[in-house]
Amino acid sequence: MRVAIGGIAHESSTFATVPTKLSDFEEQGIPEGQQLIEVYGGTKSAMGGFIDAARDFSFDIVPTIYAHATPAGPVTAEATQTLTDWLCDGLRSALETGPLDGVLLALHGAMVSELDDDGERYILRAVREVVGPEMPVIVELDLHGNISENMVGLATVCVAYDEYPHTDTYERAYEMGLILAQIVRGGVKPTAAVVKIPLLAGGQRQYTHAEPMLSVKHLAHDIEGEPGIVNVSYLPGFFFADIEPTNFTIIVTADNNPEQAQEAAARIANYIWNRREDFKLNPTPVDQAVQKAMAAPDGPVVMADIGDNPGGGTPADGTVMLEALLRLGADNAVVVPIVDPESVQQAIAVGEGNSVQLKLGAKVDKFHGEPLDVAAKVARITNGTFVHKGPMGTGTTHKLGPTVVLEIESAGGGKVQVVTTTYRYQPTDLEVLRSQGIEPTDKQIIVVKSWVHYRAAFTPVAKQIIEVDTPGLTSPHLDRYDYKKLVRPIYPLDLEMTWKAL
Numbered sequence: 180m181r182v183a184i185g186g187i188a189h190e191s192s193t194f195a196t197v198p199t200k201l202s203d204f205e206e207q208g209i210p211e212g213q214q215l216i217e218v219y220g221g222t223k224s225a226m227g228g229f230i231d232a233a234r235d236f237s238f239d240i241v242p243t244i245y246a247h248a249t250p251a252g253p254v255t256a257e258a259t260q261t262l263t264d265w266l267c268d269g270l271r272s273a274l275e276t277g278p279l280d281g282v283l284l285a286l287h288g289a290m291v292s293e294l295d296d297d298g299e300r301y302i303l304r305a306v307r308e309v310v311g312p313e314m315p316v317i318v319e320l321d322l323h324g325n326i327s328e329n330m331v332g333l334a335t336v337c338v339a340y341d342e343y344p345h346t347d348t349y350e351r352a353y354e355m356g357l358i359l360a361q362i363v364r365g366g367v368k369p370t371a372a373v374v375k376i377p378l379l380a381g382g383q384r385q386y387t388h389a390e391p392m393l394s395v396k397h398l399a400h401d402i403e404g405e406p407g408i409v410n411v412s413y414l415p416g417f418f419f420a421d422i423e424p425t426n427f428t429i430i431v432t433a434d435n436n437p438e439q440a441q442e443a444a445a446r447i448a449n450y451i452w453n454r455r456e457d458f459k460l461n462p463t464p465v466d467q468a469v470q471k472a473m474a475a476p477d478g479p480v481v482m483a484d485i486g487d488n489p490g491g492g493t494p495a496d497g498t499v500m501l502e503a504l505l506r507l508g509a510d511n512a513v514v515v516p517i518v519d520p521e522s523v524q525q526a527i528a529v530g531e532g533n534s535v536q537l538k539l540g541a542k543v544d545k546f547h548g549e550p551l552d553v554a555a556k557v558a559r560i561t562n563g564t565f566v567h568k569g570p571m572g573t574g575t576t577h578k579l580g581p582t583v584v585l586e587i588e589s590a591g592g593g594k595v596q597v598v599t600t601t602y603r604y605q606p607t608d609l610e611v612l613r614s615q616g617i618e619p620t621d622k623q624i625i626v627v628k629s630w631v632h633y634r635a636a637f638t639p640v641a642k643q644i645i646e647v648d649t650p651g652l653t654s655p656h657l658d659r660y661d662y663k664k665l666v667r668p669i670y671p672l673d674l675e676m677t678w679k680a681l
Contacts (some may be wrong), residue, residue, distance in 0.1 A: 180236075180237070180238030180239065180280045180281070180359075180360065180363055180364070180440075181238065181239045181240075181241065181273075181277055181278065181279055181424050182217075182233065182238050182239070182240050182241070182276065182279065182280055182281045182282065182283060182359065182495040183231075183240070183269070183270055183273045183281075183282045183283070183358075184226065184229040184240050184241030184242055184243065184282075184283045184284075185215070185244050185245055185266050185269060185282075185284060185285075185320070186225065186226075186244075186246070186284050186285030186286055187245075187246050187247075187262045187266060187282060187286060187290075188245075188246070188247040188248075188285060188286055188287040188290070188300055188321070189204075189247065189248050189250065189254055189287055189290040190250040190287055190289045190290065190321065190323060190400075190416045190417055190490070190491070190492070191228055191250065191252065191253045191254060191289060191290050191292075191298065191420060192250060192251065192252060192254060192419040192420060192491060192492030192653075193252070193420050193421045193422065193490065194417070194419055194652050194660060195250075195251050195281060195419075196252065196543065196544045196553075197251050197252050197494065197543065198252040198253055198254070198255050199251045199252055199253065199254045199258060199459070200255050200258055200291075200596055201246055201257060201258040201261055201262070202248065202305050202467075203248040203249065203251065203518025204246045205604060206248065206249075206260065206328060206578070206580075206602055207247065207248070207577070207578060208612075209243070209245070209246045209265075210244070211243065211244040211265070211269065212242055212243075213242065214242075214243055215242040215243075215244065215245055215307045215363065216230060216240075216503065217388055220576070221285065221574060222572070222574035222575050223348070223349040223570075223571075223573035223574060223575075224349060224572055224574075224575055225245075225285035225319055225351075226245055226285065226352070226355040227347045227352070227554060228348065228349040228350065228351070228355070228356070228572075229283050229352050229356060230352045231349075231353055232283075232355070232356020232357065233356060234357075235353075235356075236356050236357060236360045237476065237549060238332045238356075238359075238360065239526040239678070240282070241269075241271025241276075241279070242269075243266055243268075243270060243273070243546065244262070244265050244269055246265075246668065247368075247489075249489055249490075249602070249603045249605075250408075250489065250492040251492045251603075251605065252492065253291040253292060254290060254291065254292045254597070255293055256292070256294050256342075258294075259292040259293065259294050259298065259301060260294065262546065263288065263302050263305045266305075266306070267306065267308075267309050270282065270306065270310060270368055271309055271611060272568065275312070277624045279314065280314075280359075280363045281315035281316070281317065281335075281359045281363060281597040282310060282314065282315070282316045282317070283317050283319075283352070283355050283356065283359065283361070284302075284303075284316065284318050284474040285348075286299045286303075286319065287299065287321045287323075288320040288321050288323065288324015288326055288330075288339070288414060289321065289323050289324050289416070289420055290302075291420050291618075292304050292424060296422040296424075296664070297327045297329065297330055297422070297424060299318070299320075299324075299330050300327060300329050300330040300333065303316070303318070303333035303334060304333060306333075307390065307671060308334045309388070312336045313357065314334040314335075315336075315359055315363065316333070316334070316335050316336070317334065317336045317337075317338065317355045317359055318334040318337050319338050319340075319348070319349050319351055319352055320337055320340070320412065320414065321339065321340055321345065321414075322339045322340045322341070322343055322345075322385070322412075322413065322415060323343075323385075323415065323416060323417040324339065324414045324416065324417070324428070325416050325417055325420050325422060325424040325426070325428075326373065326375075326413075326414055326416075326424055326428040326430065327374050327404070327424040328375075330369055330424075331430060332371075333371065334356055335362070335369055336362075336369045336371070336409065336432050337353050337356070337371065337410075337412060337430050337432070338354060338355050338358070338410050338412060339351070339413070339414050339430070340667060341386050341387065341396060341399075341400075341413075342387050342388075342396075342500070342571075343386055343387045343392070343570055343630055343632075344386075344607065344632045344633075344634055344635035345513065345571060345632070346570045346571055346635050349443075352442075354410075356407060358410065360366065361409075367409065367434050367435075368435040369409055369432045369434065369435075370432065370433050370434070370435055370436060370440055370443040371432045371433075371440060372430070372431050372437060372440035372443070372444040372681050373428065373429070373645055374429045374441075374445055374447075375424075375426055375427075375428055375462060376426055376427040376428070376429065376448050376451055376452055376678070376680070377418070377666070377668060377676065377678050378426060378451065378452065378458065378669065378670050379418040379425070379427075379657055379667040379669060379670070379671065380416065380418075380458040381458050381459055381460035381655050382416040382418075382485070382631065382653070382655055383459065383483075383485065383630060383646055384458045384656065385415040385458075385631065386631045386634065388634075390457065391451075391457035391458060392452045393413070394449070394450075394454075395447070396413070398446075398447060398450055398655060399411040399412075399447060402431070402443050402446070402447065403572070405443070405566045407433050407434050407436055407439055408431065408432070408433055408434075408439070408443060409432040409433060409434055410428040410430075410431070411429075411430075411431050411432075411447070412429070412431075413427075413429055413451075414426075414427065414429075414430070414617075415427050416428060416456075417491070418657065418660075419491055419492060419653060419662075420444050420618075421660070421663055421664050422664050422665075423664055423666055425665055425666075426482045426666070427448075427451060428449050428450075430444070431443045431444040431446045432594065433551070434536040437553075438623045439553075439662065440617070441482045441681075443679060444466055444680070445680035448680040449679060452616070452678055452679070452680070455670050455671070458654060459671060460655045460656065462485060462646040462647055462648035463645055463646060463647055464647075464648050465499060465500065465503050465647055465648065465649060466503055466507065468482055468567060468645045468648075469503045469504060469507050469509060469624075471507055471645060472509075472623070472643070472645060473508075473510075473624070474509065475621075475623070475642065477642045478511070478622055478623035478642060479619060479620065479622045479624065479625045479640060479641055479642060480621060480623065480625070480642060480643045480644075480645065481622050481637045481638075481641040481643070481645070482500065482625070482626045482627070482631065482644075482645045482647050483522070483633060483645070483646045483647060483650060484497065484626055484627065484628045484629070484647055484651075485629075485630050485646055485648070485653060485654070486499070486547070486648070486649035486650050486651030486652070486653055487499070487547045487649060487651040488605060488628055488629050488630045488651075489518070489603040489604060489605045489628060490629060490630060490632055490653075491630065491652065492606035492652060492653070493546075493547065493628075493651055493652045493653050494517055494518060494543035494544060494547065494603070495517070495518040495605075495628050496517055496518045496519055496540045496541055496542055496543055497540065497541060497546075497547030497548050497549060497628070497650075497651055498517070498539065498540040498541045498547070498548035498549060498550065498657040499533055499548040499596060499648065499649045499651075500514060500597065500626045500647065500649060501514050501540070501551060502548060502549075502551055503585075503646040504589060504595050504624070504626070505551075505553075505590060505595060506589075506590055507589075507590065507591075508589050508591025508593055509591070509593055509594070509595055510589065510591065510592075510593025510594060510623065511591050511593065511594060511623040512589075512594075512596070512622065512623060512624035512625070512626065513596040513597070513598065513612065513613055513619075513622050513624070513626065514595065514596070514598070514626040515597075515598040515606050515625070515626065515628070516579070516599065516600045516603075516604055516628065517539065517597050517598070517599050517600075517649070518599075518600050518601070518602065518604075519539060519540050519542060519599055519600075520552050520580070520581075521598055522537045522538075522540075522580070522583075522585075523580075523581050523582065523583050523600065523601050526555070526557045526559055526560070526583040526585065527557075527581060529559070529586070530560075531555060531557050531559060531560050532556070532557065533556070533557055534551075534554060534555065534556050534557070534587075535554075535556075535557055536553075536555075537552075537553050537555055537556055537585075537597070538550045538551070539551045539552075539553050539555075539585075541618035546650060546651050546652055547650065547651045549649070551610060552614065553585075553587050554587070554588075555585035555586060555587045555597070556587075557583055557584075557585065558583075558584040558585065558586045558596065558616075559583065559584040559615055560581075560582075560583050560618050561581075561582050561614065562578075562581060562582070563578060563579030563580050563581060563582035563600055563601065563602070563614075564576060564577070564578050564614075565577060565579075565608075565610045565611065565613075565614035566610065567607070567610060568608065568609070569607070569610070569635060569636035571607045571635050572607070572608070572634065575620065577604060578602060579600040579601065579602050579604055579606075579611075579670045580600060580601025580602040582598065582599065582600045582601065582615065583599050583602045584596055584597070584599070584615050584616065584617065585597045585599055585611060587590055587625035592659075596617060598612065600619070605628065605629045605632055605633070606627040606629055606632075606633050606636075606680065607632045607633065607635060608627070608638075609636050609637070609640070614626075619640055620640050625637065625641075626649065630653065657672060658672070
């Protein structure tokens with residue numbers, strides 16, 4: 180067997196004010212060819228899963244490219260076309276040097292492009308033009324994907340992450356290698372069924388280690404163990420994309436049995452619909468959350484700034500939580516991150532150990548607070564590069580760009596630190612603090628700009644976790660968004676609707 184690997188991944192918010200450009204993908208590097216193997220070999224990543232599957236299932240891999248960018252606005256036409264061309268050029272080169280038995284791709288499922296609201300459909304159409312309609316093309320998807328039946332039809336098998344936080348990107352990619360081997364060598368003939376549930380599932384309720392998603396995961400795994408079922412994928416979706424495919428999707432793939440796939444998908448979909456009220460969320464107001472964290476007998480208390488989650492496309496420069504910490508007199512607290520390249524450069528100019536007057540944060544849009552006038556000590560200056568050591572993306576390198584740790588005195592004389600970065604990052608690893616000289620277990624309060632992903636690394640050290648009702652482009656209050664393309668009716672925007680999978 181000879182198999183091409185690669186991918187293009189982005190989660191796009193149509194409500195974000197900053198589009199995603201080619202330079203945003205280039206920020207973390209776009210390895211191609213042998214460099215892809217050098218960068219991702221031995222890591223717990225999608226590419227690492229493909230590489231290890233090739234070793235264990237005895238097939239040769241031909242690497243193309245892998246490009247990803249931090250979530251933001253829709254991907255520009257230039258970036259979409261350029262990256263797709265690079266991927267397809269890699270596939271053409273692979274075919275020129277010998278026959279291919281299949282393609283393994285790491286995509287996302289919630290990429291919106293200026294060229295197509297369904298970015299993955301655009302990519303897969305181009306891939307099919309190169310490899311033809313019959314070649315097995317297996318696609319890995321984030322469970323936040325907004326899935327169209329057209330996109331599923333262009334793939335041979337779709338395999339979504341089972342976990343949120345996404346601690347299983349490697350495992351699902353490895354599984355894809357096994358499925359491909361079963362198709363090529365074992366004669367498996369995948370037939371997929373797609374059921375679209377008219378439900379917008381609250382982001383924090385998509386956490387797969389608690390209800391209601393824990394039971395959904397168990398049901399899906401039980402069905403996946405039934406004879407004839409190849410894969411079961413459940414995708415709660417990404418409701419910050421105002422496009423037609425946005426909702427909760429079930430994909431079940433069976434071996435040459437569309438009726439079995441359809442029945443299984445409907446079974447899961449009806450189970451989820453009957454629990455739709457469990458997907459609502461009631462986060463804690465800002466001041467109440469800060470006071471609760473300050474009064475806690477032990478730290479760290481981890482506070483999730485869910486309205487300014489860069490993993491959902493926000494600028495990550497919101498100041499609402501920092502303002503409350505300073506005003507209410509918090510001590511031994513840290514905020515990670517506030518993205519503000521201008522303030523970073525001003526701090527670097529005065530030097531480590533010195534004081535600087537800043538207008539900090541809230542420079543990108545009007546949704547995440549106001550810039551704060553602060554006098555800060557520059558406690559540390561770094562290049563912002565660190566290696567993930569926790570359960571997400573283990574072994575992969577991330578670049579925050581030039582980064583400074585600012586220390587600001589609160590109203591009560593306490594100390595609040597701010598990890599101020601050049602590039603956006605959703606805190607998914609404790610190294611984002613340790614690499615800056617901050618030991619998270621020593622803190623009373625840690626504010627992370629994240630929905631759920633922080634839980635993978637921070638839950639083991641947290642004495643308490645508080646989801647904070649901050650304003651912003653990733654607020655769970657759906658009535659704040661001006662949906663125009665979303666297919667209606669849909670719950671909970673339309674509370675009285677009825678629905679049942681066939």
